[in-house]
Amino acid sequence: MNIKIEGVLVMAKAWSVLFLILIVQSICVGAQSLSQDNSLLECNGVLYRCTTNQAVANPGEVAAGACQNICGYYCSVNGVWVPDGVGDQLATNELGEGEHINTLKHDLIDGYQCCPEMWCYNGYSCIPNQKFNPSDTYIYYALDKRWxxxxxxxxxAKPVTTWDNHFTGFCPRAEDCLVSLDGNPNMNYNPEAYFSAEKPQCIATGQHILDYYCNNGEWYSRTALVAGKMLELVAGYLNNFSLICDAPSEVLNNYGYRVDNKAAIAYLGNNCLVNQHRIPCVNNFCVLRFGNEQMFGVSLNQPLFADAYSFSDLVGLSSCPGNPQDGYIACTPNTLYNPNDRVLIYTRPGLGLGGSRGVSGWDMFLYLIRNPIDSLLQIIREGRVSFRSRVGLRKGFATLVPPRFSKLYLATEGGSTIRAVAQFNIYNRVLHRYESYMTVNYNNLDFDICEPINQYSGEFVNCNATSPGNYIVIDRQPAPVNLVAFWKELTVKLELE
Structure with a gap:
C-alpha cells in the first residue's frame, strides 16, 4: 500500500515538474501561454495540444484539431499554435471585424491551410470573400479553370459586362448578370431595386430590368424572347414572312383611340411607376406577317393586370386563367402570356395561336437570327470582307451583340432573305464613347444593292458583296456616314420578290 502511495506521489511530482517547466519555458500572452515549441496552449487552466491525431494528446491534455481557434490562437496545419490574425497565408489581407482564422480550406489541388470561414485558400495565401466586390479582378487559376x-x-469565375458594355466585373454566380459595379450587394436579385437609390450589383438568370433580360450571364433584349416565341408559333409558315421589332411608334399603325378615358398611347409611354420612378410601360413591339395574317408581341414592364395603365385594357382581357405550358398561359385562343418574363403575344380574332412544333422560341431565335448574324459579324471582324473607313468601322463591330438588339428585321420571300439588327447606346472602350451599330445581310438578291449605298457613302465603303447576290451593309454612329438613319429604306421599305 505504501509502495502504491509513494508511486502516486512520485508521478504527481513528475507532472508538477513538467507543468512548471512548461510555465517557465512558456511565452505568455495575457491569460494564455504557449510551450516553447508552440504545440501546447494553456488557456483558463486547460492544456490544449495542437494535433490532428487524438492519440497524440497526453493525459491531462485536450487534443485540438486543425484550425480550431481557442483563446485567440488557432491550431495550424503544421501542428503549432499561431496567434489569430497572424500567418504567412494571410499575405497583405487583414481580418475583418468578427473574423477569425478557424476553418480548414482546400486549394482544389492538394494544398490545405487555415483561413477565416468565408475566405478561400489558393495554395499560397487566404483570399477574402469576393462576393460583394464585383470590381475585384483577382482570379485563381486551377484545374484549367478560373475561380x-x-x-x-x-x-x-466568368467575367460579365453591364448591358451597355461599359463595365466588366464579376457576380456571385457565373450565371448572374452585372447591373452596376457601385450597386448594393444586399439588393442583388431584386430587379425592382434598380429603380431606387440602392441598385443591385447583379441579378439572376431569368430576371430582367426594362428590356434587358439576363440569360445565363449574358444580357439579351427581352424583345428577343418576343421574337423567338412568335417565330416558334408560326414555324410552319417560315418560307414567306416578315418580322419587325422596333419602338411602338415605328411599328404600330394606329394607337390614336382611347381606353378608359385615356389615350391608348399613354399605355405605351413613361407612365408606369416602380418605387415611385416613372418607367416605360412597354418595350419594343414585334409584328410578324405571314401570308395575309399577322400577330404582334411585346414585353411589359409591369404585370399584365396592373392597377394603372394595365395593358390588359388595351387587348380587352379581364383575366388570364390556366396553367403555364413552357412558361406561357393561353389567356384566350388569341392571346398568350408569360407572367415571369411578362411577354404577351396577340393575334387578330379567329386566327388562333398554334402550339409548339417541337422547336422552342430560343431555338428559333438562334437558328434564324443570332447564329447567322454572329457568323456574319465574324466575317466582318476578321476582315474577310473589305470595308474602308478612317474611323476603324470594322473593328468597332466587336461590341455588337445580336441578342441585345434595339431594332430587328427579318424577312424572306421567294428565296431571298434580309436579316438586320441595330443596337443603340453601346460603349466603345477604344474610343471611350457611346455608339450605335447596324448590320444588314442580304441573300439571293437579283440586283446590286451596294452600288447606290456606296455612291451615297462617297469615299467610305459601307457595303460589299460576299458572293454574287449576297451583300453586307455595316455602319456605326457617330461616323462619317449615317446609314443608321436609313434603317427603313434598307429593311422594311425594300421589297423582296
Whole structure:
C-alpha cells in the first residue's frame, strides 16, 4: 500500500515538474501561454495540444484539431499554435471585424491551410470573400479553370459586362448578370431595386430590368424572347414572312383611340411607376406577317393586370386563367402570356395561336437570327470582307451583340432573305464613347444593292458583296456616314420578290 502511495506521489511530482517547466519555458500572452515549441496552449487552466491525431494528446491534455481557434490562437496545419490574425497565408489581407482564422480550406489541388470561414485558400495565401466586390479582378487559376472566392468556396469565375458594355466585373454566380459595379450587394436579385437609390450589383438568370433580360450571364433584349416565341408559333409558315421589332411608334399603325378615358398611347409611354420612378410601360413591339395574317408581341414592364395603365385594357382581357405550358398561359385562343418574363403575344380574332412544333422560341431565335448574324459579324471582324473607313468601322463591330438588339428585321420571300439588327447606346472602350451599330445581310438578291449605298457613302465603303447576290451593309454612329438613319429604306421599305 505504501509502495502504491509513494508511486502516486512520485508521478504527481513528475507532472508538477513538467507543468512548471512548461510555465517557465512558456511565452505568455495575457491569460494564455504557449510551450516553447508552440504545440501546447494553456488557456483558463486547460492544456490544449495542437494535433490532428487524438492519440497524440497526453493525459491531462485536450487534443485540438486543425484550425480550431481557442483563446485567440488557432491550431495550424503544421501542428503549432499561431496567434489569430497572424500567418504567412494571410499575405497583405487583414481580418475583418468578427473574423477569425478557424476553418480548414482546400486549394482544389492538394494544398490545405487555415483561413477565416468565408475566405478561400489558393495554395499560397487566404483570399477574402469576393462576393460583394464585383470590381475585384483577382482570379485563381486551377484545374484549367478560373475561380473566385464566394462565401468561403471557390466558384468558377466568368467575367460579365453591364448591358451597355461599359463595365466588366464579376457576380456571385457565373450565371448572374452585372447591373452596376457601385450597386448594393444586399439588393442583388431584386430587379425592382434598380429603380431606387440602392441598385443591385447583379441579378439572376431569368430576371430582367426594362428590356434587358439576363440569360445565363449574358444580357439579351427581352424583345428577343418576343421574337423567338412568335417565330416558334408560326414555324410552319417560315418560307414567306416578315418580322419587325422596333419602338411602338415605328411599328404600330394606329394607337390614336382611347381606353378608359385615356389615350391608348399613354399605355405605351413613361407612365408606369416602380418605387415611385416613372418607367416605360412597354418595350419594343414585334409584328410578324405571314401570308395575309399577322400577330404582334411585346414585353411589359409591369404585370399584365396592373392597377394603372394595365395593358390588359388595351387587348380587352379581364383575366388570364390556366396553367403555364413552357412558361406561357393561353389567356384566350388569341392571346398568350408569360407572367415571369411578362411577354404577351396577340393575334387578330379567329386566327388562333398554334402550339409548339417541337422547336422552342430560343431555338428559333438562334437558328434564324443570332447564329447567322454572329457568323456574319465574324466575317466582318476578321476582315474577310473589305470595308474602308478612317474611323476603324470594322473593328468597332466587336461590341455588337445580336441578342441585345434595339431594332430587328427579318424577312424572306421567294428565296431571298434580309436579316438586320441595330443596337443603340453601346460603349466603345477604344474610343471611350457611346455608339450605335447596324448590320444588314442580304441573300439571293437579283440586283446590286451596294452600288447606290456606296455612291451615297462617297469615299467610305459601307457595303460589299460576299458572293454574287449576297451583300453586307455595316455602319456605326457617330461616323462619317449615317446609314443608321436609313434603317427603313434598307429593311422594311425594300421589297423582296
Amino acid at each position: 473566385r472566392c464566394i462565401d468561403g468556396s471557390w466558384w468558377e
